[in-house]
Amino acid sequence: MNVLWVFAHPERRSLNGSLRDEGVRALADAGHDCRHSDLYAMGWKPTVDRDDFGERPGPSDDRLIVTSASRRAHRDGTLSPDIRAEQEKLDWADAVVLQFPLWWYGMPAILKGWFDRVFVKGYAYGVTDPGHPGRTLRYGQGLLAGKRALVVVTAGSPEPALGPRGINGWLDHVLFPLLHGTLWYTGMTVLPPVAVYGADRLPPREYEEAAALLRERVTSIGDTEPLPFRFQNGGDYDDDLVLRPDLAPGATGLGVHYAP
């Protein structure tokens, strides 16, 4: 398979850097091809702004409307070259690994800005569903459908505190905006994340376990059972895109969007 490895840590000589090396070596040994977006090493610009869209100045300085400007720039081929280079890598990839340390229970800004800038309208979303006028292809269908996505995170927290009733919030739900709201939204097949806990003080034996887990997970990236998120257009949601009352009856919150 063709695997794009997106890496968002400022220090190569870190736990994240070591794990990346392990994962990439395992992919190569298994015969996969790997390309890289090492965001810090690339000096990736995280901020969406007017410069992304390569528009000639209008009669005056027109108001910037991000979604329409990005769609137009994508259509006209005027997106900034660094964005187009990332899209070209994504086009090539059958699977994407997204690796980062959990900072404030989310992605480092540099990685959030990779999604903000690369996943533009017309490239990653915004295609009308011919079967449901007024709906777009999202959540299990869409322009990135067919690609697999694996999130790899390190967290300072011990595992119980990121568990189903842990104080930091259940990791699967804390990552919902990425796993469901971004990757599944664009149609990708989302695999259960790999998490390394207690990352600030990992003893050697636990490092070996984490490395072994990562090697196993990246080499099986093509056939791991994905998270069972519900499809938007599969009949589970009503016309307002609210889960039908007979499914997970009475329940609320993020867990209802997983099919049993």
Added chain:
Amino acid sequence: MNVLWVFAHPERRSLNGSLRDEGVRALADAGHDCRHSDLYAMGWKPTVDRDDFGERPGPSDDRLIVTSASRRAHRDGTLSPDIRAEQEKLDWADAVVLQFPLWWYGMPAILKGWFDRVFVKGYAYGVTDPGHPGRTLRYGQGLLAGKRALVVVTAGSPEPALGPRGINGWLDHVLFPLLHGTLWYTGMTVLPPVAVYGADRLPPREYEEAAALLRERVTSIGDTEPLPFRFQNGGDYDDDLVLRPDLAPGATGLGVHYAP
């Protein structure tokens, strides 16, 4: 009150910009003082890197460990001047408004990078609890305790799709990493967020309603009932920081961290 308004939209002439102007005017009319962090206008740098910490190069180029480097730089007064300027505004503030468009179900990268860079160890977290050796003051206690925080978001989604069973995830839970994992974590008093839905095509009447809501919410920022998040050190969590089994028995997910 002293209010710091953090604004993360690239276009002043946007729905977000107009709402900000309404909110700021209402604060002034009510006699509050307001300072601003308009992140795009400031050219805010979102990316945590070695330059933040003002360290002289060591004997060789030492490995960067973000938490310890940031704590050391905060202690020694060598944090980059743009970070110290934001901390000085936060020190001044009794309340903080955080206003942004919801991009990929989270903050724009420029705002995520404000937290990543400003909320460093020793400034926003990392103080040992004298009452619980081995624990730090977090979640309802901490270095930013006493300050109030109000999140103001615009979302393209209609309200039902961000509701308790809506396909995009319940907004309160989608924002959990910010509301609970960042603001409550540092001890702040977190108010229910203000959300403006259908933001891509808001008719004038709905704009007026949104502006009225925002004016009401910012002028009552000092006495709005906060979200009832559980305190870490209030007895609800066990030694592993897992919610005690007699509280919200059998339930999992983010909702368990709200007290009834």
